[in-house]
Amino acid sequence: MILYINNEDRMSLDRRWLLRHFLIAALAFLLAATMVACNGGERPGRRPNAAIRVVTSTTIIADWVSQIAGDRVGVVSLVPNRVDPHGFVPGPKDVAQVAAAGLVFTIGLNLESGWMDKLLKNAAADPSRVIALGDHVDPVPFQGQPDHDEADKEKDEYGPKDPHFWQDPLRVKKVLPVIAARLGQLDPDGAEVYRARAGDYGRQLDDLHRWAEQQFQAIPKERRLLVTSHEAFGYLAHAYGFRLVGTVIPGGSTAREPSAADLARLVGEIKSYRVPAVFAETILNDRLARRIADEAGVRIVTDLYSDALGEQGSDADTYLGMVRHNVRVVAENLKAR
Numbered sequence: 001m002i003l004y005i006n007n008e009d010r011m012s013l014d015r016r017w018l019l020r021h022f023l024i025a026a027l028a029f030l031l032a033a034t035m036v037a038c039n040g041g042e043r044p045g046r047r048p049n050a051a052i053r054v055v056t057s058t059t060i061i062a063d064w065v066s067q068i069a070g071d072r073v074g075v076v077s078l079v080p081n082r083v084d085p086h087g088f089v090p091g092p093k094d095v096a097q098v099a100a101a102g103l104v105f106t107i108g109l110n111l112e113s114g115w116m117d118k119l120l121k122n123a124a125a126d127p128s129r130v131i132a133l134g135d136h137v138d139p140v141p142f143q144g145q146p147d148h149d150e151a152d153k154e155k156d157e158y159g160p161k162d163p164h165f166w167q168d169p170l171r172v173k174k175v176l177p178v179i180a181a182r183l184g185q186l187d188p189d190g191a192e193v194y195r196a197r198a199g200d201y202g203r204q205l206d207d208l209h210r211w212a213e214q215q216f217q218a219i220p221k222e223r224r225l226l227v228t229s230h231e232a233f234g235y236l237a238h239a240y241g242f243r244l245v246g247t248v249i250p251g252g253s254t255a256r257e258p259s260a261a262d263l264a265r266l267v268g269e270i271k272s273y274r275v276p277a278v279f280a281e282t283i284l285n286d287r288l289a290r291r292i293a294d295e296a297g298v299r300i301v302t303d304l305y306s307d308a309l310g311e312q313g314s315d316a317d318t319y320l321g322m323v324r325h326n327v328r329v330v331a332e333n334l335k336a337r
């Protein structure tokens, strides 16, 4: 079939064709921009087009690397904001990210309990490019709950050492030269920049530590008692003189379901130590923590950041912001009234 189209119609058809394609292109652009914006909030991938690509297990490490690397490096965290790194399940996209990465920074000390080893194997990652930062902080054992004996600490659920060293800013200072040196090996032109930026960031961590000490002075010694969702605050306790009275989830990970006896014992400890509040963590469901606080008749606080940063745009979307938030929340809820 042949259709006769006069010139005027052809012009109008061309215009409509152009208009339609322009609209489709504009819609596609808007959709892509929205998707980038949404993904940015969920899984921080900074400067994905940078020549050097670094993958980290957690958002907290991604922030340290970004602070040191500035614009020179693209950093992607495998575990998104507000997600528990202990029980993370990586997908095919994560294998591709690791395979393409120049360096992979992890916490180690069993934080990424097994999933990281499998992921590195699936991505055929060169072991010399994988750095476990926990090996550089002089880690200490889990404290466990006060009435747990040594036998409990030997159970598999506790790693050999407590991986949550980032809750003490001065221990984080120890990993900055390691990150700077490894970035400098990969990108010798940037080595001096990395060293200098690591030094600046280290001084900010010193300031953060002094500020935290001042804030915690508002809490009398007998009220420096912590009950949290899981045992993520041993280093904070160690650095600032808190006692870990207990955790909702027993063991050093987030894997175990507490028994009715575990929960009853924790309620009893909260009462006998006169713990002022229960702190639920943002990476975990707060249902059990609420129940325990309710049964013990104490306050529940639900916004403590343990193993992951907060969402982009929140006051805890950087490591410094996260620690400041936690210090304020703990001081506010435990200080004398």
Ligand SMILES: [Zn+2]
Binding pocket: 086, 164, 230, 231, 232, 252, 253, 254, 306, 307
């Ligand atoms: Zn943890």
